[in-house]
Amino acid sequence: MADTMIGCMKIKAGETDLPHSPKRILLANWMMDAPTRRTLDGVIAFARDRNLSWEIETMPALMADTLEMLFEKGDFDGIVTDFESWHVFPLVPKTAAPIVFLQKDAAEPPKTLRRVSLMRVRFGDLGRAAARHFLERRGYRSFAYFEARGNLFWSVDRGDAFRDAVASAGLPFMRFSANEETHHAISVRKEMEALSEWLVSLPKAAAVFASDDRAARDILLACRHAGLRVPRDVAILGVNDDEFFCRHLTPNLSSVAMDYEALGRIAAEELWRMMEGGKARRCDLEMPVLGVSARASTAPQGIGGPLVNAALDWIDAHACEGATVADVAKAVHASRPLLDLRFRQLHGGTVLGALNDRRLREVQRLLRETDDSVEAICGKAGFNDTSGLRRLFRRRHGCSMRRWRRINAPDAARTPQ
Helix, strand or coil: CEEEECCEEEECCCCCCCCCCCEEEEEECCCCCHHHHHHHHHHHHHHHHCCCCEEEEECCCCCHHHHHHHHHHCCCCEEEECCCHHHHHHHHHHCCCCEEEEECCCCCCCCCCCCEEEEEEECHHHHHHHHHHHHHHCCCCEEEEEECCCCCHHHHHHHHHHHHHHHHCCCCEEEEECCCCCCCHHHHHHHHHHHHHHHHHCCCCEEEEECCHHHHHHHHHHHHHHCCCCCCCEEEEEECCCHHHHCCCCCCCEEEEECHHHHHHHHHHHHHHHHCCCCCCEEEEECCEEEEECCHHHCCCCCCHHHHHHHHHHHHHHHHHCCCHHHHHHHCCCCHHHHHHHHHHHCCCCHHHHHHHHHHHHHHHHHHHCCCCHHHHHHHCCCCCHHHHHHHHHHHHCCCHHHHHHHHCCCCCCCCC
């Protein structure tokens, strides 16, 4: 059974009390996010399977300033950590506890390092799984990778594997590295503009693999900013299968699911081996992959059949004429309930959402290329309510149309809005 407290989880073997005190284990992770929690699940599962009496203490996210104190005064029997090497290596002499270091950077450890099993986590299988997912769907003219900020080893490693798999199929590959300087709003805006321009430059349809689900979300936002359709123009695939990002965005994001619980079991077994007297070792550890959770952001264009594709084509041509959902259903000879059902199943949204997406792309074009007033743009884009358009635009883009125009069309003439 398990008792949970703030920052600490106690694990007892079954329902019996063992004659000795439980072993104190520190799980010090860089982020206390969903992958870390699943890793903890694996550590707990291993302890239970082995009938071990372990008391696991988890460190709150990003509290690197407390790491030294925990190493020096924590009196732990074992430590599992995935902090960056420059945090961990200097702290090893401060504890007598054996350490399992899930290394996700390329730093070389000091030769004098003792009591540390260094398991460098590699992501080749992850990158290859992403490539297979796209290659099986066919029809893409370009393949690209959106790399995490800072040229991080784990991000580069999965991107290189994706590149090699795409290249082996004789297909073009491009890479975009996020800007490191994003501490201020202006830098975030510039990065979004640069990402949007890069996405626009890719031959369509483009298959874009993101370093993680947060990066996939950024790509989705950049596609909206640039008026690109997902997945028709750009298909997006993330990593971690984080429900918060994947299921609560439209369209839903496809993602490669990694087996963090298996990683936790492997780390726990290695720590247990060392605590029983085994020697520290160094090895590469291929990150286990569960598979791809396929959702709307990578739906093949043929998956909706003639019905959804015909509806999307008709919407592209007529949405700005004030067309309604009923008009779309009539044009493709389908009932409205059936068409809405197929959109939800295969497109990740609704017919009304597709109509508004097309109209908003026209609004963006008119804001960027003309000095028309909002009232004039509203009519030209097929909206019949200026106030509703203002609210929808702000909800989608996080700013007013006036501000969006000032940022994206700095040389355009201004009409009071």
